[in-house]
Amino acid sequence: MLSYVLRRVLYAVPILVGVSLLTFALFYLTTSPENLARRNISAKNPSPAQIQQWLKDHHYDKSRSEQFKDHMTSLATFRFGTSDATGQPIAETIRRGAGPSFVIGSLVFVTTLYLSLTLAIIAAYFRGTYVDLLTTIVTVLVMSIAYIVYVNVGQYLLGKVLKWGPLTGFEFGLGGLRFAALPVLIGAIAGFGGGARLYRTFLLDEINQDYVRTARAKGVSERAILLRHVLKNALIPLITSTVAAIPSLILGGVVTENFFNIPGLGSALVDAINGQDFAMVRAMVFLGTLLYIVGLILTDIAYALADPRVRLE
Amino acid sequence: MQFTGPDILYNLLALAAFGLLLTAVVRARRQPLWAEAYRRLARNRIAMVTLAVLVLYGLVALLDSVGGTVTKTQTRHTLMDALFQRPAERTYSAPLASMTTGEPKPRRLNQPGTHLLGTDLLGNDVLYQTLKGARTAVVVGGFTSLMSVPVALLLGLLAGYYGRRVDDAVQYTYTVLSSIPDLLLLIAILIMLGPGLTQICVALAVTNFVGLCRLVRGETLKHRDREYVRAAKALGVSDNRILWRHILPNLLPVVIISVTLGFSGLVLAESTLSYLGVGVGQDVGSWGNMIDAARAELARDPIIWWNLSAASVALTLLALSLNLFGDALRDAIDPRLRS
Numbered sequence: 001m002l003s004y005v006l007r008r009v010l011y012a013v014p015i016l017v018g019v020s021l022l023t024f025a026l027f028y029l030t031t032s033p034e035n036l037a038r039r040n041i042s043a044k045n046p047s048p049a050q051i052q053q054w055l056k057d058h059h060y061d062k063s064r065s066e067q068f069k070d071h072m073t074s075l076a077t078f079r080f081g082t083s084d085a086t087g088q089p090i091a092e093t094i095r096r097g098a099g100p101s102f103v104i105g106s107l108v109f110v111t112t113l114y115l116s117l118t119l120a121i122i123a124a125y126f127r128g129t130y131v132d133l134l135t136t137i138v139t140v141l142v143m144s145i146a147y148i149v150y151v152n153v154g155q156y157l158l159g160k161v162l163k164w165g166p167l168t169g170f171e172f173g174l175g176g177l178r179f180a181a182l183p184v185l186i187g188a189i190a191g192f193g194g195g196a197r198l199y200r201t202f203l204l205d206e207i208n209q210d211y212v213r214t215a216r217a218k219g220v221s222e223r224a225i226l227l228r229h230v231l232k233n234a235l236i237p238l239i240t241s242t243v244a245a246i247p248s249l250i251l252g253g254v255v256t257e258n259f260f261n262i263p264g265l266g267s268a269l270v271d272a273i274n275g276q277d278f279a280m281v282r283a284m285v286f287l288g289t290l291l292y293i294v295g296l297i298l299t300d301i302a303y304a305l306a307d308p309r310v311r312l313e
Numbered sequence: 314m315q316f317t318g319p320d321i322l323y324n325l326l327a328l329a330a331f332g333l334l335l336t337a338v339v340r341a342r343r344q345p346l347w348a349e350a351y352r353r354l355a356r357n358r359i360a361m362v363t364l365a366v367l368v369l370y371g372l373v374a375l376l377d378s379v380g381g382t383v384t385k386t387q388t389r390h391t392l393m394d395a396l397f398q399r400p401a402e403r404t405y406s407a408p409l410a411s412m413t414t415g416e417p418k419p420r421r422l423n424q425p426g427t428h429l430l431g432t433d434l435l436g437n438d439v440l441y442q443t444l445k446g447a448r449t450a451v452v453v454g455g456f457t458s459l460m461s462v463p464v465a466l467l468l469g470l471l472a473g474y475y476g477r478r479v480d481d482a483v484q485y486t487y488t489v490l491s492s493i494p495d496l497l498l499l500i501a502i503l504i505m506l507g508p509g510l511t512q513i514c515v516a517l518a519v520t521n522f523v524g525l526c527r528l529v530r531g532e533t534l535k536h537r538d539r540e541y542v543r544a545a546k547a548l549g550v551s552d553n554r555i556l557w558r559h560i561l562p563n564l565l566p567v568v569i570i571s572v573t574l575g576f577s578g579l580v581l582a583e584s585t586l587s588y589l590g591v592g593v594g595q596d597v598g599s600w601g602n603m604i605d606a607a608r609a610e611l612a613r614d615p616i617i618w619w620n621l622s623a624a625s626v627a628l629t630l631l632a633l634s635l636n637l638f639g640d641a642l643r644d645a646i647d648p649r650l651r652s
Contacts, residue, residue: 018489023501030505039507140640144577144632146584149625152607160611254496255588259608273504273590285501288494
């Protein structure tokens with residue numbers, strides 16, 4: 001197991017190198033530094049001196065090869081430097097934002113998973129009936145509505161009309177649950193469609209297997225077949241599609257956090273967009289990639305733990 | 314009204330895109346595999362209704378793509394503008410209202426009772442803005458697919474067919490791209506390129522390419538060892554011909570289904586990106602921009618609901634039609650895929 005994990009970590013190295021090369025090309029070669037400076041400085045017509053000063057302050061005045069060296073070494077050593085907009089250290093912003101993002105993100109994740117799995121089980125139990133058709137219609141409809149429509153309408157209906165919680169804000173601990181109610185509920189409603197559809201096919205794939213016929217022949221009730229035999233086996237593909245998302249939870253929902261004023265990484269990213277903070281976006285891209293790769297490795301481990309047929313050698 | 318160089322180009326492009334789609338549909342109908350799919354589609358009532366809706370959106374988008382430049386102001390004036398543009402009012406007004414809303418002292422509108430869906434903050438007719446959004450949506454979905462599909466097909470086919478080094482290179486490319494979370498990659502590309510319709514399409518094409526390329530590679534791998542390919546090889550058909558004349562036509566159904574279902578995701582992504590401030594920009598009418606404005610509008614008293622409603626309904630109807638039509642298309646082309 002350990003050697004397998006080590007090998008997987010080593011496999012990740014070329015991918016991270018590729019991502020660093022890609023981000024370098026994107027952030028240093030597509031747009032001239034003068035252009036970046038002009039967009040970042042708030043004055044309408046910055047003087048050449050102002051631009052030069054900005055380039056110097058933010059280390060954009062070095063030669064390409066030096067920039068390349070700096071870029072690669074800073075990513076390799078996890079030194080993200082300072083923000084292009086505020087001058088704050090980026091690592092500090094990330095450390096502060098990760099907590100709130102993780103809290104809200106994992107609540108949304110668990111609620112969505114529960115909602116979509118329940119719906120998928122109902123659809124699979126009543127497969128081929130009107131109930132099944134209804135869940136299909138609901139999932140397609142839910143998937144066809146834009147996320148920002150959900151947050152706008154959701155906050156208005158649940159928050160302003162029904163008054164189910166404060167409209168925006170965040171707090172750690174149990175007291176924060178009232179703040180979390182709206183974003184979590186809205187996030188789950190917006191997100192369960194795709195999951196429900198996918199998990200339903202996982203369940204239906206299993207329902208036609210031989211062991212189900214055997215169980216039925218033994219006289220096991222339809223409900224027990226579904227919940228005890230089929231569900232267990234369907235969880236294996238489900239792991240692949242969910243575990244990978246767990247580490248990325250600290251990135252948070254970008255739109256949700258911004259809309260509900262949650263001081264997480266998603267909000268920090270929107271601030272970075274509004275402040276034309278290229279260094280921050282660069283750091284977030286690298287962090288996001290890293291978390292995604294960690295998620296993939298976790299998936300493989302979870303896979304081996306859940307399915308005895310899988311051996312990590 | 315005059316026709317400058319860019320106008321002629323735009324008009325030709327719009328008409329060419331529309332014409333090509335039409336010829337492809339008509340020509341495919343003559344082929345046995347597709348003719349069968351058409352028959353199945355025609356029997357499916359949902360498919361026909363959603364297809365009609367999609368054609369309607371396409372026509373509205375075409376209406377806003379054909380036009381010339383007004384000599385006086387040097388701005389582009391499309392058929393849509395000629396048909397639906399109205400002189401601006403002062404500010405918000407409810408649908409069919411005769412007075413403005415949101416001002417301390419409501420004033421009488423210039424054209425009372427004629428704004429079917431009301432007016433927005435700047436007094437523009439919401440119906441006109443909503444119709445304008447159709448072109449943006451169709452361009453975002455269509456232009457993006459037009460960029461990503463050929464590249465994905467080329468690289469996927471080569472990787473799946475030749476294997477070895479080519480496969481390694483292609484797989485490495487899309488693994489790197491896919492390990493960056495989609496939204497982050499989109500934001501990174503757009504913050505560097507700046508907002509705009511073309512930029513959005515380029516960014517979405519990059520993220521869209523990954524899934525397609527992986528799909529094409531996998532399908533090609535499956536087909537590579539099929540008997541018809543071996544037979545062609547035994548007859549001495551060149552690799553090139555096998556790839557483009559034998560394997561490619563067999564991949565098209567899967568690719569078309571995937572593009573149709575992916576189209577709605579692209580249209581929905583535009584709204585999220587517009588909300589985040591890396592969208593099409595304020596000077597392009599889009600449903601994302603309209604929904605984005607709703608945050609302030611819903612907080613007002615009395616609330617401004619018509620702008621959000623119009624854009625949401627237009628966007629949802631398009632995405633829903635695409636999803637339903639995509640599902641129907643999948644069932645029609647390959648009944649075995651039916652879940």
